[in-house]
Amino acid sequence: MPSTANSSVSLAAGLPASPGRELAGEHSMRMNISKLNFYYGEKQVLFDISLGVAAARLTALIGPSGCGKSTLLRTLNRMHETVRNARLDGEITLDGQSIFLQDVTQFRRRIGMVFQKPNPFPKSIFDNVAYGPRINGASRPLSDVVEASLRRAALWDEVKDQLHKSAYELSGGQQQRLCIARALAVEPEVLLLDEPCSALDPISTAKVEELLVQLKSSCTIVIVTHNMQQAARVSDFTAFLLNGSLIEFSPTPQLFTTPADSRTEAYITGRFG
Amino acid sequence: MTARVLWRKSLSAVMLSLTGVCAFVAVSVLFLILGYLVIHGGRSVNWDFFTKLPAPVGELGGGMANAILGSAKLLALASLIGVPLGLLGGVYLAEFGGHAAGFVVRYAADLLNGTPSIVIGIFAYALLVLPFKHFSTFSGAFALGIMMIPITLRSTEEFLRAVPLALREGALALGASKWRAILTVVLPAAYRGILTAVLLALARVAGETAPLLFTAFSNRFWSPGWNQPTASLPVMIYTYAVSPYDDWHRQAWAAGLLLLGLVLVINLLARVVLSRGAAVRRS
Numbered sequence: 001m002p003s004t005a006n007s008s009v010s011l012a013a014g015l016p017a018s019p020g021r022e023l024a025g026e027h028s029m030r031m032n033i034s035k036l037n038f039y040y041g042e043k044q045v046l047f048d049i050s051l052g053v054a055a056a057r058l059t060a061l062i063g064p065s066g067c068g069k070s071t072l073l074r075t076l077n078r079m080h081e082t083v084r085n086a087r088l089d090g091e092i093t094l095d096g097q098s099i100f101l102q103d104v105t106q107f108r109r110r111i112g113m114v115f116q117k118p119n120p121f122p123k124s125i126f127d128n129v130a131y132g133p134r135i136n137g138a139s140r141p142l143s144d145v146v147e148a149s150l151r152r153a154a155l156w157d158e159v160k161d162q163l164h165k166s167a168y169e170l171s172g173g174q175q176q177r178l179c180i181a182r183a184l185a186v187e188p189e190v191l192l193l194d195e196p197c198s199a200l201d202p203i204s205t206a207k208v209e210e211l212l213v214q215l216k217s218s219c220t221i222v223i224v225t226h227n228m229q230q231a232a233r234v235s236d237f238t239a240f241l242l243n244g245s246l247i248e249f250s251p252t253p254q255l256f257t258t259p260a261d262s263r264t265e266a267y268i269t270g271r272f273g
Numbered sequence: 274m275t276a277r278v279l280w281r282k283s284l285s286a287v288m289l290s291l292t293g294v295c296a297f298v299a300v301s302v303l304f305l306i307l308g309y310l311v312i313h314g315g316r317s318v319n320w321d322f323f324t325k326l327p328a329p330v331g332e333l334g335g336g337m338a339n340a341i342l343g344s345a346k347l348l349a350l351a352s353l354i355g356v357p358l359g360l361l362g363g364v365y366l367a368e369f370g371g372h373a374a375g376f377v378v379r380y381a382a383d384l385l386n387g388t389p390s391i392v393i394g395i396f397a398y399a400l401l402v403l404p405f406k407h408f409s410t411f412s413g414a415f416a417l418g419i420m421m422i423p424i425t426l427r428s429t430e431e432f433l434r435a436v437p438l439a440l441r442e443g444a445l446a447l448g449a450s451k452w453r454a455i456l457t458v459v460l461p462a463a464y465r466g467i468l469t470a471v472l473l474a475l476a477r478v479a480g481e482t483a484p485l486l487f488t489a490f491s492n493r494f495w496s497p498g499w500n501q502p503t504a505s506l507p508v509m510i511y512t513y514a515v516s517p518y519d520d521w522h523r524q525a526w527a528a529g530l531l532l533l534g535l536v537l538v539i540n541l542l543a544r545v546v547l548s549r550g551a552a553v554r555r556s
Contacts, residue, residue: 077446109448119439122462132447135457179443186447 027054030190030220031076036090038071038244040083045071047245049090053190058212058221060235060252062228064273068244069224070116073192076222077111078104094190109136112183112191112219117199118175120167120182125159128167128178132186145185153181154211173204180211184219191215193223197230209234228268232256240264310533314526322527327493327504333520337528339495343410343503347489348475350414350499355421356471362422363429363467368455379427386423393419394484402488408502413489417481421474428470432463465546472543476536482507506532 031053038046046068053059053076061069071080078099080086092099099107109132120128129146130138138145146163150156155177159170167178176196183191193212197205212221212234225231231238232252239249240261248255248264259265267273321336328335362382366375397416402408436459444454460467489503491512496503506528513525 079442079446082442082445105448105450108446111446113442113446115439115442115446117439119437119443121440121443121458131444131449131457135447135449135453182443182447 027057029053030055030095031222032091032093032096033072033076034091034093036072036075036088036092038068038075038080038088039086041085045244046075046088047243049241049246051239051246051249053220053222054237055220056217057236058216058223058234059237059239060231061222061224061239061241062226062231062267063241063247064267065226067241069226069241070194072241073194073222073224076190076192077108077113079108079113109186110189112186112188114176114179114183114191114193114196116195118172118179120170120175120178123167124164125167125170125178126163129181129185131182136186149181149185150178152184152215153177154207154214155181171204173200173207176200176204176208177211180208184215188219190220190222193221195224195226197225197227205230226273228256240267242267307533310526310530314523314528314530317523317527318530322524326495330518335524337504337506337509337524337531339492340504340506340509340528341531343489343492343496344479344505344507346410346496346499346503347414347417347485347505348479350411351417351421351478352471352475354415354418355474356425358418359422359425359474360429360467362426363433364455364460366426366430367433368451368459379430382423382426385419386427389483390416390420390481391483394486394488397484397488407500408488408490410489410496410499410501410503413485413503413505414499416484416488417478420478420481420484421471424474424477425467425470428473429463429467432466432470433459435466436462465549469543469547472539472546476539476543479536479539480507480532482511486511 029052033049033051033053036046036049037044038049049072051072061072063069074080075088075092076099080088081104094107094110121131123131126146129149130142133140133142133145147156147160150159155174158174159165159178162169167175170178176199180191180196197208200208209230212223215221216236223231223235235252237249238252238255240247240255240259240263242263248259248261250260255264256268259268321334323336323341324338325334325336326339327337362378366378370378393416397412397419401412401415440458440462441454444458445451449457485505485508489505489508491508492502492504510525510528510532513521513528516522
């Protein structure tokens with residue numbers, strides 16, 4: 001695919017240090033961010049970010065609070081546009097096509113998003129999962145889609161007998177997996193997760209992590225986390241952000257064992273953050 | 274105990290009892306009114322009161338069936354006018370209203386809320402009574418509907434604002450357009466609060482007399498359709514209370530009892546709706 005080749009070139013050009021170049025060579029890129037600057041009003045929060053998201057891999061964005069990792073994630077499905085006076089320059093592509101030239105609702109259907117706190121709708125479990133297929137026009141029977149999505153989110157066995165109960169009757173961990181199922185129901189090409197486990201207990205966190213590892217074979221995943229162990233456990237690539245700049249982007253084992261930048265090393269060894 | 278401590282303690286005791294007495298007086302006014310209504314009107318609340326037309330002047334008995342139905346018609350039509358306007362205006366304020374536009378709408382709604390009801394009555398009179406040269410149910414309902422707009426609008430705005438941003442983003446992230454997210458996620462999440470607000474707005478205008486005096490006017494008989502003057506409970510109370518007949522006075526008390534009962538029931542209903550667990554868990 002020519003688009004992939006283009007992405008790789010811009011990725012390699014935009015990356016700060018050498019490790020990124022290997023990434024570009026080995027994997028096809030699903031999304032590509034190049035020279036992204038982001039502003040809230042006058043305040044610039046992201047500086048010249050260039051980053052490739054590898055297809056069918058899990059990319060983690062780590063960094064201390066306020067480093068801009070959530071902001072970066074939210075540009076990937078253009079969710080930043082809901083914020084007044086947010087603006088950006090630079091380019092983001094999905095399969096080689098600029099995401100900013102597409103119809104925003106059509107585009108968002110291709111990118112699933114899971115938020116920091118579970119945010120099920122005040123509806124039944126079934127209706128939560130069926131929401132996306134309903135508004136997008138489902139091709140298959142809804143009950144099939146709901147069952148398949150709940151199975152993919154490893155929640156089916158726990159809720160199959162109570163699909164018509166309110167989603168609020170589920171535990172926090174179940175709610176978050178419900179939100180993942182809801183996102184999967186529209187069969188997104190890319191799944192974005194914004195600190196999906198920060199409100200969960202360790203057992204629920206383990207379940208969600210296991211789920212992510214299973215999902216990445218069929219879905220490209222980007223996860224924001226400030227839990228470094230989590231990034232190390234589940235991700236294939238890790239990007240370290242600091243004060244709105246991309247400091248280092250490497251295969252996860254490499255970033256955590258032999259970081260190229262001293263600031264990365266300082267962060268992962270717990271000297272700050 | 275030093276004199277100073279003694280002084281402080283007694284001052285505290287005096288103040289505590291003073292506030293307590295005031296609170297008690299404030300609450301007991303309602304019970305005084307209720308008791309008064311029951312004593313004076315209770316005897317006249319009977320089957321005839323609900324089913325019969327007013328008796329001709331000078332005859333005993335008769336009822337207020339036409340006023341009860343008239344009030345119901347007025348309130349129903351007023352809701353049809355006031356609720357959609359208030360609801361959609363509230364949606365605009367909470368979801369779309371920019372800084373300047375939002376300020377203007379909000380301020381205007383607050384002013385409208387504070388507008389004396391008799392002024393709204395004159396407005397309806399000039400707009401819907403004078404041109405047609407007769408009083409009508411419609412003009413009365415129009416006046417009441419206007420009064421319902423600001424209450425519904427501001428409460429809708431408040432309850433929509435209380436819906437977490439995360440729910441809106443969740444819907445948008447699934448590819449919902451903004452209006453779809455509002456219709457299918459935000460409004461359902463806030464409907465209990467909005468329903469409560471509508472009920473309270475109804476209770477508020479149910480007892481309004483001034484805007485009806487020269488719009489719906491009154492009627493000793495059934496009022497067919499929407500284009501004729503109609504009797505209503507508040508205006509009946511006014512007419513009967515200032516009449517020289519003892520029987521009418523008793524019936525005015527009874528109508529007052531019915532009206533207060535209605536308002537209490539609506540208020541209780543609103544509480545039940547709201548307390549049935551908030552639809553959205555706040556965290």
